Amino acid sequence: MSSDIGYILFVMGVSGSGKSTIGKLLAEALDYPFFDGDDFHPESNIKKMSAGDPLTDEDRHGWLLALNELAKKQLGTGAVIACSALKESYRNLLQKDIDNNVHYIYLKGSFEDILYRLKQRKGHFMPMELLQSQFDLMSPPKDAIEIDINQSPDKMVRFILNALDRLKEN
Template structure:
């Protein structure tokens, strides 16, 4: 979890590749209306996110009965994390990727093909409620080091 541009997809894909646990990008589950809204530069509100979060919870719940899942999702607010992990909180580990707005802005401006413009980053930082639990990693650390630390901590 973390704001857009923090490396969630990169870390999740690498972790999936090295553990054979299926990876899912939460952005792929946004309804078209959400994507259009973000492309226009308008931040999503809680009502926009509700159905999306419920869909992701259903996916996560299903996958906990299988091989598990690695889901890259912003999960900016505590209420979102509670909904995402509803009925599976004991099987959920949160990994928070944190970095400065300056570093993440540079990363977002350098990437191509993503629907979220860097102009919405400030609204994500304003919405972010940093969890007091879970694993926290600075994005100034290399992805390989982050992956190795996660695997050691989770013994996977």
């Protein structure tokens, strides 16, 4: 996948779907840098989520624009960015001015499967009580590489790499 302009791969899904795990493995396989979108949230967003309050579109706006700027800076090398990207309007901000270089990898799972994962997770600011609000907002992308989360991370990454190879051929 190397060229003068790299692909920006947004690994997306609700909290607990495995975005960071799969994103890191995918970045390693592609020799791309990995960025966790959570690291770019302003402190006010983290405090709000930690208190159990879901973010509004207004809360997310600046964060999404910051991730778009990050993506633009990574076009020379490509990058994998983990980001929930729940709504089409959010994805429009993420890919602003770089549409042709962006691919989404949608990690899809049931509410029950992801709730189980969140109950196992320690040390994350996103409380499991906000999971339903993320499912309520989720508008699955029409043109993403969609993958079921109920398989091994290695198998998921192989599937994604094969799908990216097929996209490259078209």
